Amino acid sequence: MKMILRWFPFGDDSVSLEYIRQVPGVSGVATCLTDVPVGEVWPLDRLKVLKEEVNKHGLEMEVIESVNVHEDIKKGLPSRDRYIDAYLQTIENLAKVGVKCLCYNFMPVLDWVRTDLAHKLPDGSEAMAYRHTQVANMDPSLVARAMRNQANGFSLPGWEPERLSAMAEDIEFYRHVSEEEYWNNMKYFLDAVIPVAEACDIKMAIHPDDPPWSIFGLPRVITDAAHIRTFLALNDSPYNGITLCTGSLGSDRNNDVPAIVREFAGKGRVHFAHIRNVKHLSDKDFDETAHLSQCGDLDMYEIVKAFYDAGFDAYIRPDHGRMIWGERGRPGYGLFDRAIGANYLLGLWEAIEKSNKNKEGAHGNA
Numbered sequence: 555m556k557m558i559l560r561w562f563p564f565g566d567d568s569v570s571l572e573y574i575r576q577v578p579g580v581s582g583v584a585t586c587l588t589d590v591p592v593g594e595v596w597p598l599d600r601l602k603v604l605k606e607e608v609n610k611h612g613l614e615m616e617v618i619e620s621v622n623v624h625e626d627i628k629k630g631l632p633s634r635d636r637y638i639d640a641y642l643q644t645i646e647n648l649a650k651v652g653v654k655c656l657c658y659n660f661m662p663v664l665d666w667v668r669t670d671l672a673h674k675l676p677d678g679s680e681a682m683a684y685r686h687t688q689v690a691n692m693d694p695s696l697v698a699r700a701m702r703n704q705a706n707g708f709s710l711p712g713w714e715p716e717r718l719s720a721m722a723e724d725i726e727f728y729r730h731v732s733e734e735e736y737w738n739n740m741k742y743f744l745d746a747v748i749p750v751a752e753a754c755d756i757k758m759a760i761h762p763d764d765p766p767w768s769i770f771g772l773p774r775v776i777t778d779a780a781h782i783r784t785f786l787a788l789n790d791s792p793y794n795g796i797t798l799c800t801g802s803l804g805s806d807r808n809n810d811v812p813a814i815v816r817e818f819a820g821k822g823r824v825h826f827a828h829i830r831n832v833k834h835l836s837d838k839d840f841d842e843t844a845h846l847s848q849c850g851d852l853d854m855y856e857i858v859k860a861f862y863d864a865g866f867d868a869y870i871r872p873d874h875g876r877m878i879w880g881e882r883g884r885p886g887y888g889l890f891d892r893a894i895g896a897n898y899l900l901g902l903w904e905a906i907e908k909s910n911k912n913k914e915g916a917h918g919n920a
């Protein structure tokens with residue numbers, strides 16, 4: 555298992571690689587080129603510069619988060635082949651700089667959604683929060699604008715400007731796309747991408763929809779165990795896997811997150827884990843919280859144990875953190891709370907690993 559942190563390059567992050575290097579137990583970053591428009595090839599020369607920068611600080615760049623999928627691919631338009639070709643070239647370029655895992659999502663029109671990016675928790679810290687009625691009563695473009703206005707001047711991953719321009723038309727388009735057609739569009743993408751990912755030895759890791767339910771009537775497909783099963787069956791290669799985001803899946807209180815970890819990590823189909831906690835306020839309202847089990851509704855011990863027991867040997871990052879101790883930065887991606895989260899998770903891992911080894915030792919002597 556490798557513990558990593560997400561990091562945004564070229565001055566678009568309040569957290570430096572120097573600081574990330576000082577977080578105990580962190581071996582690398584999940585990063586990206588935020589300024590390449592969706593659908594274009596990520597240039598090899600820029601990836602080389604990025605890798606050099608990361609490596610110079612004693613960190614690895616084995617995970618990319620995210621290469622976004624062009625909307626025409628999700629819509630199944632004839633122009634998708636051109637964008638898929640660009641995606642394949644990007645994968646080949648990523649392989650040339652040693653990338654091993656690629657996180658992406660297949661959410662139509664909207665990426666992740668929150669209603670408040672700096673919601674005050676009782677202890678005075680700030681976390682991201684979601685209130686469903688607020689979203690349901692809002693014009694989609696206002697949701698997007700509200701999120702961008704709260705981003706403290708940083709780019710918001712998944713909310714690139716070009717994605718927002720055609721939002722109303724895109725939402726209208728999907729009114730005529732059935733869930734089955736949407737799955738077919740996904741399969742078309744996977745059947746093109748997975749053989750290349752396999753040849754390049756890059757594990758594809760789709761991120762669940764966040765939140766894991768439909769917004770504005772749009773298809774949401776990676777939401778629970780049943781849908782993940784359907785997704786993995788679209789293409790059986792082990793290179794077709796998931797990013798298991800405990801906070802996204804855990805926002806739906808019907809999802810048994812440790813059971814989901816056991817099932818899919820057990821099959822070797824989890825290539826990246828995002829671990830964070832959430833507090834449910836109702837079926838569709840939640841606050842993000844500190845990672846600790848007692849701070850939210852997810853049992854982090856059970857989750858980490860499920861990964862350990864499954865023999866998980868890929869990448870984990872503490873997902874979003876709160877803003878604490880006066881830190882200012884990109885919502886969800888300050889240093890302090892993520893560093894605490896990473897070390898809490900590493901502590902759980904060490905305890906579980908050692909207690910397992912002791913048990914094995916005891917058996918061996920018997």
Ligand SMILES: [Mn+2]
Binds near residue numbers: 761799801802828873
């Ligand atoms: Mn996540």
